[in-house]
Amino acid sequence: MIERKPIPVAGPWITEKEIEAVTEAARTSWYGGAGRAVKTFEKNMAALTKRTFAIALPHCTSGLHLILRTAKIGSDDEVIVPDITWIATSAPIEYVGATPVFCDVDPRTWCLTASAIEKVLTSRTRAIVAVNLYGGMPDYAAIEQLARERNLLLIEDAAESIGSRYQKRPSGNFGDASVFSFHGSKTVTTGEGGMLVLDNPSFYERCCFLRDHGRPPGDRFFQNTEVAFKYKMTDLQAALGNVQVSRLDELVERKRQIFSWYAERLKIPGTQLNEEPADVFNTYWMTSLVWNEDHAFSKFELMKHLQERGIDTRPFFSQLSSIPAYKGRFRCDESRCENHVATRLSERGINLPSALCLTEEQVDYTCKTVTDFFKGK
Numbered sequence: 001m002i003e004r005k006p007i008p009v010a011g012p013w014i015t016e017k018e019i020e021a022v023t024e025a026a027r028t029s030w031y032g033g034a035g036r037a038v039k040t041f042e043k044n045m046a047a048l049t050k051r052t053f054a055i056a057l058p059h060c061t062s063g064l065h066l067i068l069r070t071a072k073i074g075s076d077d078e079v080i081v082p083d084i085t086w087i088a089t090s091a092p093i094e095y096v097g098a099t100p101v102f103c104d105v106d107p108r109t110w111c112l113t114a115s116a117i118e119k120v121l122t123s124r125t126r127a128i129v130a131v132n133l134y135g136g137m138p139d140y141a142a143i144e145q146l147a148r149e150r151n152l153l154l155i156e157d158a159a160e161s162i163g164s165r166y167q168k169r170p171s172g173n174f175g176d177a178s179v180f181s182f183h184g185s186k187t188v189t190t191g192e193g194g195m196l197v198l199d200n201p202s203f204y205e206r207c208c209f210l211r212d213h214g215r216p217p218g219d220r221f222f223q224n225t226e227v228a229f230k231y232k233m234t235d236l237q238a239a240l241g242n243v244q245v246s247r248l249d250e251l252v253e254r255k256r257q258i259f260s261w262y263a264e265r266l267k268i269p270g271t272q273l274n275e276e277p278a279d280v281f282n283t284y285w286m287t288s289l290v291w292n293e294d295h296a297f298s299k300f301e302l303m304k305h306l307q308e309r310g311i312d313t314r315p316f317f318s319q320l321s322s323i324p325a326y327k328g329r330f331r332c333d334e335s336r337c338e339n340h341v342a343t344r345l346s347e348r349g350i351n352l353p354s355a356l357c358l359t360e361e362q363v364d365y366t367c368k369t370v371t372d373f374f375k376g377k
Contacts, residue, residue: 009312010185013356021239029235041238049172051197053204056233063179063196064092077126083342104339111138127153132161135285163252165281188244190237259284265367290349316349
């Protein structure tokens with residue numbers, strides 16, 4: 001077998017511009033310069049998403065926590081989430097003492113739908129967290145209308161979809177608030193980091209208060225009026241983020257190029273790649289492959305086959321109602337029986353190498369290896 005450099009599943013595209021910006025921040029972001037890069041990053045993200053306010057955070061999870069706490073979601077409340085996503089979407093619901101309700105998703109977009117949400121609504125439902133899975137987006141026109149009619153808080157989990165659009169509106173512009181992730185695997189990275197964007201001024205002021213240990217704005221005497229949280233981003237992270245956001249079109253173009261290479265080469269009957277409905281511009285954070293019941297093997301078999309040949313992959317997100325953390329809780333047994341699409345995706349899907357550094361030759365080799373595996377089955 002030919003010795004090949006391992007093909008990474010995810011990773012950023014860093015240039016000298018980012019390195020120079022972080023170096024400059026390390027030199028100047030102290031004393032009178034402290035906080036300057038963070039403020040610029042917040043301004044840039046508010047402009048990008050066409051929101052009034054943006055709050056830079058250590059991770060996306062903290063944004064969900066802050067907005068749920070600010071909206072006074074609590075122990076008597078239910079919050080609807082897709083049954084297939086990363087646990088970071090649902091964990092903050094427990095942080096505030098509320099109950100996550102796991103909802104099935106659309107078989108094409110892999111995202112929530114208004115009709116699926118309606119099936120799990122109860123008198124206790126207070127909020128919906130809609131996830132833009134792997135860069136795709138749901139039908140927000142229908143979901144926003146439903147949220148308005150039922151007076152529900154709508155949060156857009158845009159962790160994976162910076163640069164995506166629905167009906168020409170940018171990801172980050174939907175619902176009462178939106179959250180982004182800048183983890184090292186994301187299209188735009190700050191290493192770790194997140195952003196909360198919103199329009200409601202009272203929500204904004206409350207979130208800013210809660211993220212700084214519950215002290216009034218401008219307080220220098222440590223007179224905290226509540227016990228709250230420490231959710232801040234550093235200037236070094238923000239300096240990296242500012243350059244990355246300035247290069248967003250270039251980064252998204254690369255992601256879409258990588259996806260197009262896969263789409264050209266993977267023509268396996270009974271399989272599906274990420275969809276791009278007519279009203280969506282998908283940034284394909286991860287290129288994901290899903291197969292139907294005609295192919296009787298587990299995702300872990302395919303992943304092992306690829307790993308042995310130097311190709312790193314990840315499983316499609318687990319169905320939340322199936323993971324050990326929720327065993328025996330939150331109607332998980334019922335959700336697993338009811339949410340057929342989430343079950344199928346979780347059992348028969350993987351994320352293919354999608355790092356921004358990929359070459360066409362690496363994608364070609366990956367596609368050939370995947371195709372050969374399917375032929376052998």
